[in-house]
Amino acid sequence: MNTTRPHPPKVAHAGQPGARDPFGAHLRHWRTHRRLSQLDLAQEAEVSTRHLSYVETGRAAPSREMVLRLAERLEVPLRERNALLVAAGFAPMYRQRSLDDPALAAARRAVDLVLKGHEPFPALAVDRHWNLVAHNALVPMLMEGAAPALLQGPINVLRLSLHPEGLAPRIANLAQWRTHLLERLQQQIAATGDPVLQALHDELEAYPPPAVHHDLPAIDTALSAVAVPIQFVTPNGVLSFITTITIFGTPVDVTLQELAVESFFPADEQTAAALAALAAQTAR
Structure with missing residues (x-):
């Protein structure tokens, strides 16, 4: 167990996309929530800005690997990573169980x-x-x-x-x-x-x-x-x-x-x- 907790900078809160929203809406939400431009995120994730733009607008579908890579670069919590995977058409990766499980x-x-x-x-x-x-x-x-x-x-x-x-x-x-x-x-x-x-x-x-x-x-x-x-x-x-x-x-x-x-x-x-x-x- 770790006794440290990250302290990210304050950002303006915006409503999260719903379960039926496309992957691009979820990606755009987290990118803007982290105050990153498409160029910034593309460089972090080692993808082209053009491809990232296509993914965000729905003109291209991301692979499962791409979803996880973007989620990692955006420091998306595990619960919301599942939502990203589902929005992209993949099964959730992280289980949620009672502590009594x-x-x-x-x-x-x-x-x-x-x-x-x-x-x-x-x-x-x-x-x-x-x-x-x-x-x-x-x-x-x-x-x-x-x-x-x-x-x-x-x-x-x-x-x-x-x-x-x-x-x-x-x-x-x-x-x-x-x-x-x-x-x-x-x-x-x-x-x-x-x-x-x-x-x-x-x-x-x-x-x-x-x-x-x-x-x-x-x-x-x-x-x-x-x-x-x-x-x-x-x-x-x-x-x-x-x-x-x-x-x-x-x-x-x-x-x-x-x-x-x-x-x-x-x-x-x-x-x-x-x-x-x-x-x-x-x-x-």
């Missing part, structure tokens, strides 16, 4: 090991739309106090975090964390062009601005210079975390490519001690 048993074990191994600190796994897939024993502690409607499956962790009836009132540095999450979501939209993520971004952005103010404990200056912390108000005091995202490095399954594990690390000694004590109480 026996074929993904090894991957599920890897996720569970990461989650369990991260205790006594919180860790969770989410799908491409930030819906909760799995979590370790510490995560329910972070969800305490949220409105029951937000805790009904599927739980969207971004909505839960920023909703006024969710965790937002307990996030001491809500303004800073809200800005971070919206920027992070915008980067994902730029990479995928996913309209569901765009709708989620618009919803979160429309939530009322932070109105609760807390006295924040000091964050290590060196730490805050490289990571945005999240600070939770709890009965045990303010707990400060930084987070990392872990993804599968070489997925050939749609589900695995879209799966991410977020791990919370204590940003100070007080948080580490409080979580260790809480884990000890829970284990009794």
Whole structure:
């Protein structure tokens, strides 16, 4: 598994072509979404500009190899690569299965090991739309106090975090964390062009601005210079975390490519001690 995630430049969102649209419409969408001219893409894919133009306008049909080469150069996610293949008249190449599918048993074990191994600190796994897939024993502690409607499956962790009836009132540095999450979501939209993520971004952005103010404990200056912390108000005091995202490095399954594990690390000694004590109480 890989702990890095690309951060493509922001681009204007445009609606994706439908399932019945021709291959050329899909190709043009991704080419313009990546802000490439036909000449740029032709050079990247090592094809003639004339042939690429013919493919985009429907005057020429691409081979399966050509579809995959263009998708690779355009960094099209696996789900959308299947749509490109179907639009060109070929069978989908990448399977999409539930994480509970026996074929993904090894991957599920890897996720569970990461989650369990991260205790006594919180860790969770989410799908491409930030819906909760799995979590370790510490995560329910972070969800305490949220409105029951937000805790009904599927739980969207971004909505839960920023909703006024969710965790937002307990996030001491809500303004800073809200800005971070919206920027992070915008980067994902730029990479995928996913309209569901765009709708989620618009919803979160429309939530009322932070109105609760807390006295924040000091964050290590060196730490805050490289990571945005999240600070939770709890009965045990303010707990400060930084987070990392872990993804599968070489997925050939749609589900695995879209799966991410977020791990919370204590940003100070007080948080580490409080979580260790809480884990000890829970284990009794």
